[in-house]
Amino acid sequence: MGIEALAESLGQNFLTTTLGKLVGWGRGNSVWPAQFGLACCAIEMIATATAGVDIGRFGSEAFRASPRQSDLMIVSGRVSQKMAPILRTIYDQMPEPKWVISMGACASTGGVFNNYALLQGVDKIVPVDVYIPGCPPRPEDLLNALMILQERIKAQGILPRQ
Template sequence: MSSVKMVEAPEGLEGAGFFATSLDKVIGMARSYSLWPLPFATSCCGIEFMATMGSHYDISRFGSERPSFSPRQADLLMVMGTIAKKMGPVVKQVYLQMAEPRWVIAVGACASSGGIFDTYSVLQGIDRIIPVDVYVPGCPPRPEQILDGLMQIQELAKNESLRRRNTPEYSALLESYNIQ
């Protein structure tokens, strides 16, 4: 028995030889299966991400087989591991260099809340400097958890309106992080 995931067509009108739906739904489906992740790995969670990229877990099944190492070509920032306070401005700059729409996953306890490093030099969660869409728990999280976080981002990308990023609420969120 094959474990191939069937991609569902967006709901719309179907008939003999044609299919009609809204542009938002088609673009959302295309975005969700063509994410280009930028791995920002600093410690153990990066090793688990490497396992997720390997053939056993195969992140390419989810349309993310091409990791980007340039922020300008990425739409998903995956922050993995301990982020020192001195690295905070670098993470924020990488986030700002990414084109819209962009999503962020905080992978592991350290990226989410500082983990066991409750010290003056460690950032106690990247959500203090950039908005985070999905948190993946664990120290380090299993590759299955990372894939689950990726699938949550896919759902966000699929269901997000093309106009959401132009709303006053989204602008206010960015202003709260001092992001223009």
């Protein structure tokens, strides 16, 4: 069968792409966050999952209780010195490829709490992909961060992190 005959038999039922783009498209539209709430931002994270703004429109409504099943860690709130090793353990338990959103001022920089108890920015222990400002950020801010992350995942192709 020649290539013309093949094309004719398929009609319009095919499209061409690269494997990297296809994988990126799939990964980007099914980012499953770990269900990991820390403080105030966790409440807004829950609000993002509910009917008002509905994170499900972007394929991320499946908050997984187990880090083994999740691709994204949303660090939603302040990370204390006591919590830091646990957060790192959960991050290590997540399978590659994985991404981190640092939600809110506390997770990003320590926020209003510049003291002995808090980690001054979660990027000291895990690599962060997107930072969200705000204390706490609105649910729409979290959606925006997710969309930025999705664009990045889609552009990364098969091997996201070298």
